[in-house]
Amino acid sequence: MSTQESLLQVRDLRKRFNISGDFLDQLQFKGGKIVRHQEHVHAINGVNFDVSKGEALCVVGESGCGKSTVARTVMGLLKPSAGSISYKGERIDHLSDTALLPYRKKMQMIFQNPYASLNPRMTITQTLEEPVRFHNPSMSGAEVRERVKEVMYSVGIDPGWGVRYPHEFSGGQRQRISIARALTVEPEFIVADEPISALDVSIQAQVLNLMMQTQEERDLTYLFITHDLSVVEHFGTRVAVMYLGTVCELAATKTLFAEPKHPYTQALLSAIPRLEDNRPNHIKLQGEVPTPVNLPTGCVFHGRCPYANDRCRQEIPALIAQSDGSQVACHGIEEGRL
Amino acid sequence: MNTQTLEQRPTAWERFKASHFLHSFRTDKVAIISFSVFLFFALAALFAPLIAPYDPYDPAMIDIMDSEIAPAWSEEGDERFALGTDAQGRDMLSTILYGTRVSLMIGICAVLMQAFLGVVIGLAAGYFGGRVDSILMRIADVQLSFSTMMVAIVVLALFQAAFGAELYAKLAIFMLIMVIGIAEWPQYARTVRASVLAEKHKEYVDAARVMGFKSRRIMWRHILPNTLSPILVISTVQVANAIISEASLSFLGLGMPVSEPSLGSLISSGFAYIFSGSWWITVIPGVVLVLLVLVMNLLGDWLRDVLNPKLYKG
Amino acid sequence: MALLEVKNLEVTFGLRQGAVKALRDVSFSIERGERIGIVGESGAGKSVAAFSILNLISRPGYISGGEVLFEGKDLTKLSPQEMRDIRGNRIAMIFQDPMMTLNPVLTLGQQMVECLKAHRKISTAEAREVALEKLRLVHIPSPETRIDQYPHELSGGMRQRIIIAIALLLDPPLIIADEPTTALDVTIQAEIMELLLELCDSQNVGLILITHDLGVVSQVTQKAVVMYAGRVIEQGPTKEIINDAQHPYTQGLINALPQQTLPGKRLNQIPGSMPSLQKIPTGCAFHPRCEFVIEPCSRELPGFTRSGGCSVACHMVKAMKEKAAAAG
Numbered sequence: 015m016s017t018q019e020s021l022l023q024v025r026d027l028r029k030r031f032n033i034s035g036d037f038l039d040q041l042q043f044k045g046g047k048i049v050r051h052q053e054h055v056h057a058i059n060g061v062n063f064d065v066s067k068g069e070a071l072c073v074v075g076e077s078g079c080g081k082s083t084v085a086r087t088v089m090g091l092l093k094p095s096a097g098s099i100s101y102k103g104e105r106i107d108h109l110s111d112t113a114l115l116p117y118r119k120k121m122q123m124i125f126q127n128p129y130a131s132l133n134p135r136m137t138i139t140q141t142l143e144e145p146v147r148f149h150n151p152s153m154s155g156a157e158v159r160e161r162v163k164e165v166m167y168s169v170g171i172d173p174g175w176g177v178r179y180p181h182e183f184s185g186g187q188r189q190r191i192s193i194a195r196a197l198t199v200e201p202e203f204i205v206a207d208e209p210i211s212a213l214d215v216s217i218q219a220q221v222l223n224l225m226m227q228t229q230e231e232r233d234l235t236y237l238f239i240t241h242d243l244s245v246v247e248h249f250g251t252r253v254a255v256m257y258l259g260t261v262c263e264l265a266a267t268k269t270l271f272a273e274p275k276h277p278y279t280q281a282l283l284s285a286i287p288r289l290e291d292n293r294p295n296h297i298k299l300q301g302e303v304p305t306p307v308n309l310p311t312g313c314v315f316h317g318r319c320p321y322a323n324d325r326c327r328q329e330i331p332a333l334i335a336q337s338d339g340s341q342v343a344c345h346g347i348e349e350g351r352l
Numbered sequence: 353m354n355t356q357t358l359e360q361r362p363t364a365w366e367r368f369k370a371s372h373f374l375h376s377f378r379t380d381k382v383a384i385i386s387f388s389v390f391l392f393f394a395l396a397a398l399f400a401p402l403i404a405p406y407d408p409y410d411p412a413m414i415d416i417m418d419s420e421i422a423p424a425w426s427e428e429g430d431e432r433f434a435l436g437t438d439a440q441g442r443d444m445l446s447t448i449l450y451g452t453r454v455s456l457m458i459g460i461c462a463v464l465m466q467a468f469l470g471v472v473i474g475l476a477a478g479y480f481g482g483r484v485d486s487i488l489m490r491i492a493d494v495q496l497s498f499s500t501m502m503v504a505i506v507v508l509a510l511f512q513a514a515f516g517a518e519l520y521a522k523l524a525i526f527m528l529i530m531v532i533g534i535a536e537w538p539q540y541a542r543t544v545r546a547s548v549l550a551e552k553h554k555e556y557v558d559a560a561r562v563m564g565f566k567s568r569r570i571m572w573r574h575i576l577p578n579t580l581s582p583i584l585v586i587s588t589v590q591v592a593n594a595i596i597s598e599a600s601l602s603f604l605g606l607g608m609p610v611s612e613p614s615l616g617s618l619i620s621s622g623f624a625y626i627f628s629g630s631w632w633i634t635v636i637p638g639v640v641l642v643l644l645v646l647v648m649n650l651l652g653d654w655l656r657d658v659l660n661p662k663l664y665k666g
Numbered sequence: 667m668a669l670l671e672v673k674n675l676e677v678t679f680g681l682r683q684g685a686v687k688a689l690r691d692v693s694f695s696i697e698r699g700e701r702i703g704i705v706g707e708s709g710a711g712k713s714v715a716a717f718s719i720l721n722l723i724s725r726p727g728y729i730s731g732g733e734v735l736f737e738g739k740d741l742t743k744l745s746p747q748e749m750r751d752i753r754g755n756r757i758a759m760i761f762q763d764p765m766m767t768l769n770p771v772l773t774l775g776q777q778m779v780e781c782l783k784a785h786r787k788i789s790t791a792e793a794r795e796v797a798l799e800k801l802r803l804v805h806i807p808s809p810e811t812r813i814d815q816y817p818h819e820l821s822g823g824m825r826q827r828i829i830i831a832i833a834l835l836l837d838p839p840l841i842i843a844d845e846p847t848t849a850l851d852v853t854i855q856a857e858i859m860e861l862l863l864e865l866c867d868s869q870n871v872g873l874i875l876i877t878h879d880l881g882v883v884s885q886v887t888q889k890a891v892v893m894y895a896g897r898v899i900e901q902g903p904t905k906e907i908i909n910d911a912q913h914p915y916t917q918g919l920i921n922a923l924p925q926q927t928l929p930g931k932r933l934n935q936i937p938g939s940m941p942s943l944q945k946i947p948t949g950c951a952f953h954p955r956c957e958f959v960i961e962p963c964s965r966e967l968p969g970f971t972r973s974g975g976c977s978v979a980c981h982m983v984k985a986m987k988e989k990a991a992a993a994g
Contacts, residue, residue: 036486076852076853076854077851086558089562090562091558091561091562111564111566114564115564118562118563118564119564121562122562123558123559123562125555125558125559126555127555130554130555130556131555131556131558131559132556132559133560133574133578134556134578135577135578136574136577144563144565145563148563148564149563149564184939184940185939186939187939192559195559199563214707214708214878214939214940215707215878215880215919215922215923216707216918216919216922216935216936216939217939218922219922219923219924219933219934219935219936220935220936222924222933223932223933223935226930226932227932241851241852243852244881244924244925245924247924247925247929248924248925248927248929248930248933249924249929267929268929281853282852282853284856285853285855285856286852286881287852287855287856287859287879287881287882287884287885288881288884288885288925289880289881289884289908289920289923289925289926290884291881291884291885292884292885292905293860293863293885293886294856294857294859294860294863294885294886296853296856296857296860298857299853302821302823302824303821375682
């Protein structure tokens with residue numbers, strides 16, 4: 015583990031969603047009796063990680079692996095079903111909205127869809143000034159405008175555009191505005207939920223550069239959620255690979271890309287289409303991702319893993335630290351089979 | 353930092369002139385005609401005291417000898433009364449102008465009341481969801497299962513029986529607004545709730561929550577402005593519906609008193625004379641009512657087409 | 667004769683602000699069994715190009731010029747009836763969202779049989795046999811049970827396989843795939859791409875792959891067509907374009923990829939963004955974002971210059987070629 019100051023600690027985080035509907039929908043007639051039947055989607059199943067100050071921890075995984083749920087739970091948009099989230103040593107997962115207020119200034123979020131993350135009926139200035147006024151009621155109007163202007167400059171948006179509405183901007187510009195909104199309250203920690211996946215390649219580069227620039231200028235820490243491993247390789251300090259609601263490998267970016275250990279990480283890395291490829295040359299996985307409603311027993315990956323044995327089918331593997339500092343949740347690695 | 357520039361920003365008026373809204377209005381003949389007719393009625397009603405040749409509320413100006421004079425264009429007509437007179441000798445043109453005024457006022461005020469109740473309840477139900485939503489929407493269901501007319505008839509008849517016709521005549525306009533307003537809020541509540549449910553999952557709402565804004569602020573400042581389009585659409589149709597409800601109640605004798613007639617009570621009061629040949633007392637206000645309701649419905653249809661986010665993304 | 671030859675295709679959208687050219691001067695050709703990629707960012711006109719090949723542009727858009735020669739016939743001149751016979755039968759299309767093609771209330775078998783019977787005189791039993799054969803071709807496990815399932819019972823990757831099976835039903839010589847894997851995860855994307863590649867080889871089918879992903883283009887295609895603001899700016903053998911792009915935009919696009927930069931360093935970004943079709947700059951549409959602007963760029967539309975196996979629409983490249991020719 016890194017010895018740097020840990021900003022965010024997530025311990026055994028679990029989140030499940032009840033998908034069984036109303037009380038009346040839950041009643042089922044079974045074997046001559048009426049029973050109440052509930053179904054849950056197990057979105058996160060015991061996730062542990064720390065985010066150290068100043069780093070960019072990337073959470074990678076395919077759709078449905080629970081990475082966005084992690085982001086939303088960390089930000090308090092969802093209440094965890096179990097486990098704890100601590101910010102600088104203080105538990106924040108069960109705080110009320112009012113008690114969370116001081117943390118809202120320190121933790122901010124950037125969203126995926128630049129077309130939905132700005133209120134279409136508010137001008138850019140309104141969108142950016144509202145949080146400043148809300149969190150700094152003592153600030154004068156001039157101070158608020160000064161702060162907003164400074165932030166707009168820093169993300170490359172001309173303050174003169176403030177009178178416009180979001181639909182007058184392109185996707186990349188909107189994403190800049192979203193970043194500006196998060197920066198208005200001067201946060202130290204930003205959760206970015208797939209901030210560039212809705213953008214074009216040339217615009218992705220602009221936004222990634224902007225995020226790296228603001229990280230240096232403002233000493234920010236990122237929790238960066240993405241499905242795009244090539245971005246991770248470039249942007250992340252450390253990477254957590256998620257599969258079906260669990261972290262299967264957590265390592266420094268260099269280590270992970272040089273030497274992926276978990277069979278799933280290996281498959282995921284091999285599937286990135288690279289410019290130098292002449293044809294797809296990925297590791298084929300058998301079957302498909304199981305549904306998070308009925309989780310497989312043991313290791314969630316065992317059904318698709320070519321190296322699975324009986325222990326994998328029964329026992330849930332824990333994240334175990336390796337000699338090179340990475341952490342892997344795999345019985346095969348632990349036993350030295352792989 | 354790369355500099356990006358946009359061209360000079362057009363003024364609000366220029367933007368309105370170039371908007372999809374105005375363009376589709378200008379290219380739609382039905383919308384133009386409906387709007388002109390509606391505007392005509394609305395202005396006529398608003399300026400009734402200036403336009404009307406007589407004051408139908410002033411007994412001094414009414415002469416019973418002038419009763420049942422045919423419209424000016426027929427052979428028995430009198431040029432003093434363009435549209436003839438009713439059974440009490442009131443000038444039909446003036447009465448209709450004032451009647452339209454009363455009908456429109458009841459319609460609009462009743463809809464404001466519906467909108468207020470419906471928006472508050474719909475916002476709360478949609479935003480909080482869960483149990484709050486279940487309870488509020490069940491109440492709406494119950495309310496909807498009583499028809500507007502049934503509620504109105506029971507309430508108004510009880511009031512009339514309990515407090516006498518005289519007091520009723522004085523309070524009729526408020527009673528009608530109250531009854532029609534309360535009876536139809538679930539329409540609004542359902543529409544608002546549906547659009548709140550759609551908006552609530554958009555990321556700008558999450559962004560507002562992450563900022564730590566209070567629920568009330570998010571509901572009113574962030575979500576409500578984005579649900580205005582459907583509210584506007586149903587409002588036009590609801591005003592028409594409220595006018596019809598008021599007319600029906602008046603026709604049944606539960607609406608506006610004869611001394612202060614709305615279109616409905618005019619139709620009702622003339623109905624007794626239709627077989628004695630004085631058709632105009634009923635037919636002319638009837639035509640006005642039908643036209644008014646028709647153009648409002650047409651405008652509502654047009655608005656729905658223009659503002660429908662599925663057909664057009666603003 | 668090429669299987670499909672697009673010549674100077676032009677598509678116009680009649681908007682009330684005036685006519686807008688969504689596609690200008692687009693030309694490329696494809697042989698049977700060949701795979702070409704049309705690359706560009708959103709707004710480049712790559713989907714419009716695909717749709718106009720099948721004459722699927724709907725009002726207010728229309729094909730305002732050029733030819734689409736398919737097996738010698740100009741598709742832009744065909745009647746709607748004749749065009750229906752080409753679509754699906756001779757040219758199949760694969761969309762980004764499988765649910766756009768699949769009818770949710772019919773089983774896969776019903777949809778496939780219906781599609782076969784619409785174009786061929788064939789009994790239901792025979793059609794079902796053909797459908798099963800195609801499902802096996804796209805490696806659907808246990809096709810006999812899958813064929814009687816509804817689309818919602820399948821996963822995203824499985825649905826896209828079904829779509830490919832449906833595209834292959836009538837053995838078309840050409841398949842157009844519009845961002846077929848954009849909605850899918852990387853591991854599934856890799857599987858689908860491999861499947862497409864394998865099928866093109868084994869069935870001798872031509873493939874037009876429309877995508878924004880240069881990595882995918884590199885893996886799958888032999889030729890690439892790069893589009894910007896409704897125009898082809900560079901085309902040629904994929905390897906040449908990836909390894910030695912001539913047009914500054916193509917270079918910028920390739921260099922902007924994170925893998926082209928050392929980790930932690932700033933990415934090579936192209937400033938600005940794609941112009942909207944109403945406001946395409948004069949001359950070369952890329953010139954406001956280009957770092958190599960020379961004198962004619964802002965007023966003159968660049969013609970094509972041959973450079974190796976590629977043809978490039980760039981004044982700069984042309985000037986350099988001329989200089990080299992004069993020197994040597």
